[in-house]
Amino acid sequence: MLNQLNKLENIIGYAFGDKQLLLQALTHKSFSNEQAEFVPHNERLEFLGDAVLELVISDWVFCHYPDIPEGGLTRIRAEVVSEKGLSRIARQLQIGDVLCLGKGEQRSGGSDKSSLLADALEAVLGAIYQDSGFAAVSLVIEKVFRDVIEESALLRYGSDYKTCLQERLQALYGTLPEYLLAQVSGPDHERIFSMEVYFQGKLLGKGSGSSKKSSEQKAAAVALDHPLLREI
Numbered sequence: 154m155l156n157q158l159n160k161l162e163n164i165i166g167y168a169f170g171d172k173q174l175l176l177q178a179l180t181h182k183s184f185s186n187e188q189a190e191f192v193p194h195n196e197r198l199e200f201l202g203d204a205v206l207e208l209v210i211s212d213w214v215f216c217h218y219p220d221i222p223e224g225g226l227t228r229i230r231a232e233v234v235s236e237k238g239l240s241r242i243a244r245q246l247q248i249g250d251v252l253c254l255g256k257g258e259q260r261s262g263g264s265d266k267s268s269l270l271a272d273a274l275e276a277v278l279g280a281i282y283q284d285s286g287f288a289a290v291s292l293v294i295e296k297v298f299r300d301v302i303e304e305s306a307l308l309r310y311g312s313d314y315k316t317c318l319q320e321r322l323q324a325l326y327g328t329l330p331e332y333l334l335a336q337v338s339g340p341d342h343e344r345i346f347s348m349e350v351y352f353q354g355k356l357l358g359k360g361s362g363s364s365k366k367s368s369e370q371k372a373a374a375v376a377l378d379h380p381l382l383r384e385i
Contacts, residue, residue, distance in 0.1 A: 157250060157251045158172065158175055158176070158179075158251060160247070161175075161246065161247065161248065161251055161277075162175070164246050164247065165246060165277070165293055165296070165297060166292075166293060166296055167281055167285075167289065167292075167293050169280070169281075169284050170284055170285065171283075171284055174198075174280040174283055174284050175277065175280055176253075177193045177194065177195060177198060177276075177280065178195050178198050178202075178273065178276035178277045178279065178280040179195065179248070179251050179252055179253055179273055179276070179277070180192060180193065180194045180195055180253040181194060181195065181252060181253060181254050181255065181258060181263070181269060181273070182194040182195075182196060183254055183255030183257060183258045183263070184253040184254050184255045184258075186255060187255045187256065195272065195273060195276035196272075196276075197279075198275075198276040198277075198279035198280050198283070199272045199273075199275045199276040199279060200279070201279035201282060201283070202274075202275035202276050202277065202278035202279030202280070202282065203234075203275045203279075205278055205279065205282050205287070205290055205294075206234055206275060206278055206294060207230070207234060209290070209291050209294040209295070210230050210233055210234060210294070210298065210302065211226070211230055213294075213295060213298075213299075213302060214226045214229050214230060214302060214306070217302075218306055218310075220314065220360075220370060220371050220374040221306070221310060221374055221377075221378075222374065222375050222378045224378045225309065225310065225374075225377065225378045228309065229302065229305045229306055229309060232305045233298060233301055233302055233305055236267050236268060236271045237267065238301060239270070239271035239274050239275065240267035240268075240270040240271045240274075241301070242274060242297060242298065242301065243270035243271060243273060243274040244265075244270060246274070246297070248270055248273050248274060248277070249264035249265050249270055250264070252264050252269065252270075252273055254269075278290055278293070278294065281293055309377070310374065310377055313370075314370050314371075314373035314374040314377060315369055315370055315373045317373070317377060318330055318350070318357075318373040318376050318377055318382075321377070321382050322352060322382075325381075325382070326352075326353075328352065328353060330350050330351065330352050330357065330373070330376065331350065331351045331352070332348055332349070332350050332351075332369050332372065333348065333349050333350075333351065334346065334347070334348060334365065335347045335348060335349045335359070343363075344363065345361055345362070345363065346361065346362060346363070346364060346365050346368045347359065347360070347361045347368060348360050348361070348365060348368035348369050348371075348372045349372060350369070350372040350373055350375075350376050352376075352381065355381070357372075357375070357376035357379045357381065357382075358371075358372045358373065358374070358375030358376035358377075358378075358379065359372055359375060360372030360373070360374070360375060
């Protein structure tokens with residue numbers, strides 16, 4: 154078991170000072186219930202890890218995707234921290250191989266149940282937080298979740314918001330968006346351009362920036378969060 158725990162530590166890039174915390178994070182309640190004496194299980198650490206994970210992911214997407222509006226950031230986070238998203242990462246980390254399960258859960262394939270894997274991953278993150286604090290668990294989360302966050306953001310918005318908006322509107326309605334200059338403000342050396350993007354006369358989004366191009370990109374990013382675009 155110790156070798157398997159060390160392997161998990163190597164995969165996530167973090168070595169526990171208190172190995173009992175890691176063991177507790179990987180102990181399901183079904184295992185604890187079958188022991189003659191009480192063995193701590195992972196439910197409390199899962200509670201803690203869930204909160205820490207949401208905060209770190211929120212901070213990451215907020216800082217790395219300044220053009221994506223609040224609703225879009227919320228959906229990216231929800232996709233990443235969903236049971237499906239967490240269990241996918243847990244399988245990549247091979248957490249199922251080190252889960253301590255009761256006999257009934259073992260027989261029913263508990264080591265590959267999405268709900269158990271997702272809970273265990275959150276518990277491991279909670280254990281890291283307990284072991285070393287917020288900075289340490291943030292580094293682990295950024296390492297482990299970076300690819301899936303970027304994948305989710307790219308899938309929803311692409312790297313070019315104008316192109317992504319155009320492709321979605323064409324796919325849904327067969328029509329292109331229209332960009333209009335709404336306002337120019339500021340001194341000559343520091344102009345601020347405000348652009349609006351419309352679809353069939355409906356305002357989808359607004360954006361402002363130091364150039365028309367950047368303003369159009371920001372308007373398109375806001376438009377991608379419009380209800381008309383949520384069907385794709």
